[in-house]
Amino acid sequence: MSALDVSCDVNNLDFYRQYHGQQLYYRWEGTVWWRLSPEGPLERIFAIAGMNATKVFLCSGENGEYGHRINRELGLYCDPATGDVLTHWQPFPSQPPVSVVPIANRVVQGDVSPKTTTIPAGEPYLKKVQEIPLTYPHPLADDPQYRDHCPGQFFKGTEYFTTYAVRPGVQAPTPLWARDCPWLPWMKLGYEHPARLRFETTIQRVDHFEQLNPKLIEVIRQRVPIYEHTPDATDEPNVTSTTYFKQYFEAYQAGAEFPIQERE
Template identity: 55%
Template sequence: MDYSEDFEYSTLVFYRQNHGKQLYYSWEGDIWWVEAPGKPKEKLFSIIGMNATKGFLKTDPEYGEIGHRLNREIGLFCDPETKEILSHWQPKENSQKLPVVHIANRMVQGSVRERKIVIPKGQGYITRINKIPLEYPHPLAQEPKFKDYCSGETFKGVEYFTSSFSRPGFKGAPSAEWARDCPWMPWMKLGYGHPARLHFETTISRVESFEELNPKLVELVRSKLPIYEFTPDQCDEPNITSSIYFKKHFDSYLKGESFPIEETA
């Protein structure tokens, strides 16, 4: 391969090459927490996850072309040592055991405009980190019944997507990574305004078929969440977050039901 000149890469290449295709991504890693300012970081959980994804190249009146992506997403909290999927979590030795509400976002979609990325001469790829600040009114803050499950009036976090962009034909780029700094999850029931923070660190890989995902995810989807195996071409449902999902299934949580809740349609 000739690396003697800079190469300009368009981020819309992904959408051109995969327009309308059903894609699958596997991700796994660890979740750390700092229970309070000044305390050490501790590994709290491991996590295994998947995305069933479709991407589309669309025309746009302002930018000419944009990429649009739709995802069905699952993340399962696991024991950090045994890697077994958790059904309950006990924050302290003598505290209440709490149901673990796994991540089940039936729709997360969004659009991106084109970016041009220059791969310098002599290099087959270049890696970039996309930092996305998150700040919005906490979905649980306004209802008294959620007081013990809400970290504060405002949700504040940051997501980091580490991606590599390659010259045509180059195969040696490292795997993508996703990281997230955020407040504790609502199901952890730490009490209103508790300062604990979580840090997710995961590695992402694309797989060729649904069956190549983690076997535990394949079994779960086919037994309880069949709609997560395939992504629709379009969807008018609002995007789902962990807080919104928790709010929707709060009664099931209080009853101690097993999560994720069955979704067949």
């Protein structure tokens, strides 16, 4: 009888136990499309090159063990034909170019509760597809200075994650992340413009920083070197694309090149 002939229980905290405190890197890449109206066709507008510098920790609390994860996350919008990193973008010929604001989240952290997944007999892994609807008041809707940067009163989108619980010693397929959402604030399309975006990416854990996208490595080392490493602990609040946009709104209005240089 082989190991595949029996079911297998996999605990999500085993990963936190194995890699506790180590510097990890994730490379994610894909495509961004937009649809200018509900009836319009999907058009490819960007390639995206991203990374996470991550540390995971196995922690103990009053309710037992749990995982804690700290990320630095950077995603660059690129020309879909050449792969060159875009610093400015012109949405329409009748409008001036705008600064491209990347995904630049210097801190994203959170806790993970323990969970056991049973992989059935005969299966090397168990595929999980998670669909997360997102609906909430748009953070920019009530401030007049962001009027041209807000797609409406509410943010309505959906995130999709395809992940795998894997038996020990088995190579899993590549995880996938997708997102349907309104256009991004830096695009400056005007209040309630109906355009929507579709992100589709693959995610791969790599062994070394040098295995990330070369253009991403160049940007990090020249402009935001703090993204090469993850702190062991931080009390900084989590950063989102919206909070980052608001923080550097004056630089954006001045036509600055992003990502803005950051320090520890």
